[in-house]
Amino acid sequence: MTNPCNLCHSTNFDELSNVGRDGALRTVICKNCGLVFSDPFPIDTTEYYQKNYRILYKGTYSPKIKHIYRAANVALERYQRLESCLLGKKKVLEIGSGGGEFSYLLTKKGFDVSAIEPNEGYGNYSKEQYDLNVQIGFAQNLEFPSETFDFITMSHVLEHVDNPTTMLEKLCSWLKPNGIVALEVPNVEAVCQSPKSTFHTAHLYNFNTETLTLLAEKTGYSVIQSCLSKDGGNLTLIAQKTESPKPLLEITGNYENVFSTVKNHTVFNHYLSPFPYSRLLGKVHKFFNERKATATFTDAKQVLDFCYSSND
Numbered sequence: 001m002t003n004p005c006n007l008c009h010s011t012n013f014d015e016l017s018n019v020g021r022d023g024a025l026r027t028v029i030c031k032n033c034g035l036v037f038s039d040p041f042p043i044d045t046t047e048y049y050q051k052n053y054r055i056l057y058k059g060t061y062s063p064k065i066k067h068i069y070r071a072a073n074v075a076l077e078r079y080q081r082l083e084s085c086l087l088g089k090k091k092v093l094e095i096g097s098g099g100g101e102f103s104y105l106l107t108k109k110g111f112d113v114s115a116i117e118p119n120e121g122y123g124n125y126s127k128e129q130y131d132l133n134v135q136i137g138f139a140q141n142l143e144f145p146s147e148t149f150d151f152i153t154m155s156h157v158l159e160h161v162d163n164p165t166t167m168l169e170k171l172c173s174w175l176k177p178n179g180i181v182a183l184e185v186p187n188v189e190a191v192c193q194s195p196k197s198t199f200h201t202a203h204l205y206n207f208n209t210e211t212l213t214l215l216a217e218k219t220g221y222s223v224i225q226s227c228l229s230k231d232g233g234n235l236t237l238i239a240q241k242t243e244s245p246k247p248l249l250e251i252t253g254n255y256e257n258v259f260s261t262v263k264n265h266t267v268f269n270h271y272l273s274p275f276p277y278s279r280l281l282g283k284v285h286k287f288f289n290e291r292k293a294t295a296t297f298t299d300a301k302q303v304l305d306f307c308y309s310s311n312d
Helices: 045-058 065-086 101-108 120-130 164-174 209-218 254-264 267-272 275-294 300-309
Strands: 013-020 023-030 036-038 091-095 112-117 134-136 149-155 175-186 221-228 234-241
Touching: 013 254, 023 254, 065 101, 065 149, 065 175, 065 234, 065 275, 065 300, 091 101, 101 112, 101 120, 101 300, 112 120, 120 134, 120 300, 149 164, 164 175, 164 209, 175 209, 209 221, 209 234, 267 275
Parallel strands: 091 112, 091 149, 112 134, 149 175
Antiparallel strands: 013 023, 023 036, 175 234, 221 234
16 A cells, blocks of 8 residues: 555555456555545546546547536536525635536626636636636645635545545635535445446545545534435535544444445446436436537537526
8 A cells, every 4th residue: 555544544454446437446445434545546647637637538628518518507506505505605716617617607696706627628718718717727736825715615526636635624724714615526335327437547535425524524624514416426515614623533334334335336236226227318318408408509608608597
């Protein structure tokens, strides 16, 4: 093992898997707290996310109209989850803003939004199309004055970070007293996806509710709420800055629970469940809806304004 557990500093691990979505990938689980992570890390994160990530997973250097329409609907769903926690907030930071769809929605709602996006293609596209305040780079390497923001949000970012502890500590310093951080990550205990897709190169860390909660408490936050998506695939956690980190603790039984869930999520069990069939039907339905909805659009901002105005 190259490094101790990023959450509890234990060096007592068990191999959980040796295959990922893209082929061979060694994944381990901490026997003390249940955190799951790649060992060793399979990528150079700087090169991967600045240049290659969007091309590998989206097939394009900048978003296409169908990607923008899809992301707009995701942004609306995300706003609904976070709306109550955004009340009374003004200055917002989005880390990992992608094509800028959520940041643009927040600006239309009246928030003062800053954003960070490591991918050059997507980040520059969002600046040009929507006139967003986006810094191209990694949050780990950037600086803001202490107590700048009321609200910081990261959706599907923390699993890509090579040191989640230092990341959340840094965000805590950027938040005003009682500021809010909202995190969304894949749920390692999800069984809605094929077991062959549970782990993949881009995700260095894999969280469940227990490990993400402990990470937040360890780095200076008090958890307000956490919830899973309808299919159990994603986990959202909302926490408030307290600046009173809790001591490291063992999460009793979490290793056993996660290990059992992952190991029992076999191909055979998966195809006996409704998930592969509902996902296929959902993809077909989404394909035709997106094709119909985007047929008349050629401009990115036009797509977002249409989606957001119809949901005011």
